[in-house]
Amino acid sequence: MENQVYPTPLKNKYRCGDFPLNSSDLFLWTDDLSVATQSVDEQHRNLIGLINQLHAAIRDHHGQDIAREILDALTESAQAHFMFEEGLMRLTFYAGYAAHKAQHETMMEEMRALQDALDDKSATINVELLHSHKNWWEQHIRVSDRSFSAHYEKSGLGEHAKTRKGAGGPAEKKLAWWKFW
Numbered sequence: 001m002e003n004q005v006y007p008t009p010l011k012n013k014y015r016c017g018d019f020p021l022n023s024s025d026l027f028l029w030t031d032d033l034s035v036a037t038q039s040v041d042e043q044h045r046n047l048i049g050l051i052n053q054l055h056a057a058i059r060d061h062h063g064q065d066i067a068r069e070i071l072d073a074l075t076e077s078a079q080a081h082f083m084f085e086e087g088l089m090r091l092t093f094y095a096g097y098a099a100h101k102a103q104h105e106t107m108m109e110e111m112r113a114l115q116d117a118l119d120d121k122s123a124t125i126n127v128e129l130l131h132s133h134k135n136w137w138e139q140h141i142r143v144s145d146r147s148f149s150a151h152y153e154k155s156g157l158g159e160h161a162k163t164r165k166g167a168g169g170p171a172e173k174k175l176a177w178w179k180f181w
């Protein structure tokens, strides 16, 4: 039972660090998932934590209601995360913005379709489905997010720029607007 850390109500509790990762998890964090931008890494770790919570709920037969609650938190966190990344992309005139956004939209449509299917009882969340979601996130972070991260660092708005205290300019603007997370 020591791994059972579902917050109640879960939506109001999710934040970075609430979900310790351990070796029995479906989705393990590895350094090659790092995008070298701390704020985005923290968001990814939070999302991975929710996927692991969802997996644990299904694996340990805690019922579709608990699973639905975690799925709602995952969907909400993913939406906020996608908006955050897309904001950074627009801010830095990222050429891959449209293609990257389309990937985000596909995943959001999948999660919302699953919510609807659970509501009308035409589907359940199972381990196979979670493997498929895990694979999507792993591939998306490793390829698409890292690709954007390389652009972001070059743009002068990345993590390294923000350490130039008092320098003014775009790095300080970035610090101010990402506080909403």
Ligand SMILES: [Fe+2]
Pocket (backbone or CB within 6 Å): 044, 081, 085, 141, 145
């Ligand atoms: Fe991401």
Ligand SMILES: [Fe+2]
Pocket (backbone or CB within 6 Å): 085, 100, 104, 140, 144, 145
């Ligand atoms: Fe992304």
